[in-house]
Structures are given as C-alpha cells and as structure tokens.
Amino acid sequence: MSQAAFDDRVAAYAQSASHREGPTLDLTRELAQARPGDLVLDVSTGTGFTAHALATQSTLVVAADIAPNMLRHTRATAPTALQVVQTDTHALAFGQQTFDVVTCRHAFHHYLDGNLAMSEMARVVRLGGRVVIADTISPANAEVAESMHAIELARDPSHVCNRYAAQVLELMTEAGLVVEHSVHTRTEQDFDSWCSRTGVSDELRCRLWGDFNGSEQVRAAFNVRETAGSRRFDWPVLVAAGVRRA
Ligand SMILES: C[S@@+](CC[C@H](N)C(=O)[O-])C[C@H]1O[C@@H](n2cnc3c(N)ncnc32)[C@H](O)[C@@H]1O
Numbered sequence: 001m002s003q004a005a006f007d008d009r010v011a012a013y014a015q016s017a018s019h020r021e022g023p024t025l026d027l028t029r030e031l032a033q034a035r036p037g038d039l040v041l042d043v044s045t046g047t048g049f050t051a052h053a054l055a056t057q058s059t060l061v062v063a064a065d066i067a068p069n070m071l072r073h074t075r076a077t078a079p080t081a082l083q084v085v086q087t088d089t090h091a092l093a094f095g096q097q098t099f100d101v102v103t104c105r106h107a108f109h110h111y112l113d114g115n116l117a118m119s120e121m122a123r124v125v126r127l128g129g130r131v132v133i134a135d136t137i138s139p140a141n142a143e144v145a146e147s148m149h150a151i152e153l154a155r156d157p158s159h160v161c162n163r164y165a166a167q168v169l170e171l172m173t174e175a176g177l178v179v180e181h182s183v184h185t186r187t188e189q190d191f192d193s194w195c196s197r198t199g200v201s202d203e204l205r206c207r208l209w210g211d212f213n214g215s216e217q218v219r220a221a222f223n224v225r226e227t228a229g230s231r232r233f234d235w236p237v238l239v240a241a242g243v244r245r246a
Helices: 003-007 010-014 023-032 049-054 068-077 114-124 142-155 165-174 191-197 202-212 216-221
Strands: 039-043 060-065 082-086 099-105 125-136 177-190 225-227 230-244
Touching: 003 068, 010 068, 010 191, 023 049, 023 099, 023 125, 023 177, 023 230, 039 049, 049 060, 049 068, 049 099, 060 068, 068 082, 099 114, 114 125, 114 165, 125 165, 125 177, 142 202, 142 216, 165 177, 165 230, 177 191, 191 202, 191 230, 202 216
Parallel strands: 039 060, 039 099, 060 082, 099 125
Antiparallel strands: 125 230, 177 230, 225 230
C-alpha cells in the first residue's frame, strides 16, 4: 500500500487503544533495555507511541516511518525530545551500526520483504545492540492462520502477512541476531473500533464478524466474544529481542 494511504490513517492510529497501550508496549520497552545515553531507533513509528515510551531525558530516540504525516504527528505530540526521519524500513537511511537499540512494534506484517526489513534493522544496530520486534503472528493451526490472513487482508489492504513465530525468529537469526528473549502474548481488539480504523463499509463489517464466528475453531483461537453491546477478539502476538553478535 502507498505511503499516502498510511498518511490518511494518522487520526485512526492516534486514537487506537491497542497502539496507545497494551502488553506489547511494556514488553517492547522492557526487552529494549535502553540505558542512559543510548541512541534508539523506532522504525515504523506510526503516531509514535513506542518512540514516546522509549524517550526519556537520558536516551535519544529517532522515530522513523515511511509516511510524513505520521512523523508530523509524532513530533508534535512528543512529551520529550526526539528526532523524526522519513525512511522505508527496507532501505533505512542510516549507516551501519548507528544505534544501540532498534524497535519495531505492530508493523512487521506491513513489510513486503521481511528478510530485507530485518537485515536492515540488524545492519543499523551496533555489535552487542538489540533489535526488538513486536507483532501479531499466525496461530499454529494452518486453517485458523488462513482465516486470520483473509480477515486481516479484507479489513486492511496494507496488510501483507502474519508470520509464524518460528519464521520471525528465523528471520532474526538469519539477519545475524541472537534471540535472547521471546514472549508470547495477546493484543485485545474492540471489533468495531478495529474496523473503523481502516474505514470498512457496513457490509464488510458484517461479513468480517461472520468470518470471526464462522467456526468454533476460529472463535476459540481468537477469543471472539460479544458482551454488553461490545464485540471483542484478540490476536496472538510475539515480542522478541535479538542481540547483534556479528
Ligand atoms: C500500525 S502502525 C505502527 C504503530 C507504532 N509502531 C506503534 O507502536 O504505535 C504501522 C506503521 O508502519 C508504517 N509503514 C508501513 N510500511 C512501512 C515501510 N515499508 N517502512 C517504514 N514504515 C512503514 C506505516 O506508515 C504506519 O505508520
């Protein structure tokens, strides 16, 4: 999907509870282990929730994204100083071994070439530095994984693919990162807010809710439920940290 299309989503991402908070934000910050004086890069920063969480008076954070409107929002709302840079994660505009820490939260599934994106993140982190990836992953069951992919793609044309956890870890290893931590968690979604974020039509909203309830297997895998007028589900997520050793 084009950079312009992401530019149109600033308000939607800025209001998204699952981006603003949730277990992956704390885990990303925890596994990043940023220390005073560290230079941190947050790629695909979106509206900057992760960059803001990592920025303290003692770390310098560079927030990068392909979409300039996202960066404008991130800079304008930063509680602490950070720099913004427009760059594609597939071809990061930084020299080798520039950063102590690189983070990428809820964005890896947008990348057309996961191998290249991961290699770029590993290239710009210093020896001994850390790369932290937090993203939705495919459930182990292939049929359920296929349903997740179809649902995601129908709701968001910028979705490329969710990978299996083992694939993400393998990409990290292939990029020269030694995986030190990997944590499985879930990201909870309010179905209607999640649909509104990408502007789905009423017709598609109906169809997607039908897809979530299409089989007991899918309902159980995504914890699909409806209570007091609120329709909810959750996706499986992996948060993994790798250290560059070579
Ligand atoms: C869901 S948002 C990211 C959320 C954010 N990381 C957070 O923690 O709140 C996905 C972002 O990925 C960006 N993006 C998509 N493809 C990209 C690419 N190839 N290079 C850099 N950024 C990209 C989009 O512009 C969008 O801002």
